[in-house]
Amino acid sequence: MKKTKVKVKRLKKGSNIAVISPSNGLASVFPHIYEMGLKNLSxxxxxxxxxxxxxxxxxKDLYTxxxxxxEDIQRAFQDESIDGIICxxxxxxxxxxxxxxxMDIIMNHPKFIMGFxxxxxxxxxxxxxxxxxFYGPSVMAGLAQMKNMDQSYEKHLKDMLLKNNKSYVYKPYKQYTNGYKDWSDPELVGQCEAFYDNENGFEFYLDDEPSEGELWGGCIEVLEFIKGTKYWxxxxxxxxxxxxxxxxxxxxxPMAVGYMLRNYGIQGILNSIKGLLIARPKDYTEEEKEDLKKIVMDIMTLxxxxxxxxxxxxxxxxxxxPKLILPLGCVVRIKPKExxxxxxxxxxxxxNK
Structure with missing residues (x-):
């Protein structure tokens, strides 16, 4: 049964943001990176x-x-003084x-939550x-480095987090980086590896007619963890x-990604959706990127x-x-000809108050 869409309160200057570690304790290992992220958000x-x-x-304490x-997540949702949550x-x-x-606690206290x-x-x-x-940057990965990226990234974050636009056009960034400089060196805090020109921008394939639907997804490997469970x-x-x-x-x-995507086809999902968005894969060579495109397109069409x-x-x-923020559950319109x-x-x- 389809659930009712529940939107959240927009963030603003002065919003109280809960910081949580639902996965890993790297803030304890690299406090200078973590604190730079907090500083930038502030x-x-x-x-x-x-x-x-x-x-x-x-x-080790988080793992066990x-x-x-x-409980940390639930407290953040339940706390009326908290306006949003970032991982x-x-x-x-x-x-x-x-x-x-x-889930009763979470759905009775809806609020902004972001991670990737x-x-x-x-x-x-x-x-x-x-x-x-919201699928977007985390405190240590993307927000700690934002001042060392193009100004278009900061503008995108402000547009997505602080404004209540009825529509928003996603634009490709002019440059991208595959990662950050050595986190173990405090002298390099917030710095990124080499930037590359994003010459091709978004690359549109298959049907060129407009299509729209609600966003849903994330890291394709992580989604494998919940396939076939009650969380799917x-x-x-x-x-x-x-x-x-x-x-x-x-x-x-690329072949492993194909294995995962093929399962969506076997479930009938690929025949139900209105569009498919694939992120630039981190650390792929140009040849591997082309292989990925071919594998994805063969699975879809053949x-x-x-x-x-x-x-x-x-x-x-x-x-x-830099990263774009994608809100799961909201409608996007894909217009290939444009x-x-x-x-x-x-x-x-x-x-919003």
């Missing part, structure tokens, strides 16, 4: 950063206490917290319940969705006869930087 957006108990916990991590970083096993989450990578588990699960969630959406969930997938720093091969929806490659979300992807509804409620 200085650039005017947020009041509220560190929750898990935020600086050691990785999935229930504690879930410190990703990880690899936040799927273990799902059984401890009380391993946060895919709970961001996608919350959206299954109807909550609009029901068959009727997939109609009129635009799926978005990205790959992690583990760099799965294996499952999906030829009437747009497929877009080289998008700026996921594990390369090289345009437009968010056609605000992710925020009109009931």
């Amino acid at each position: 200085e650039v957006f005017g947020f009041n950063m509220v560190e929750y108990p898990t935020s600086r916990m050691l990785s 206490n999935p229930k504690l991590r879930a 410190t970083i990703g990880g690899y096993e936040s799927v273990r917290i799902l059984e401890y989450l009380d 990578s391993d946060a895919t588990t709970f961001l996608s699960y919350f959206n299954k319940w109807g909550l609009v969630t 959406p029901e068959p009727d969930f997939w109609y009129n969705k635009v799926l978005f997938f990205e790959t992690s720093e583990e760099k799965p091969s 294996e499952f006869n999906v030829k009437d929806i747009p497929v877009v490659f080289n998008m700026d979300f996921g594990h390369t930087d 090289n345009c992807i437009e968010l056609v509804e605000s992710p925020y409620t009109n009931k």
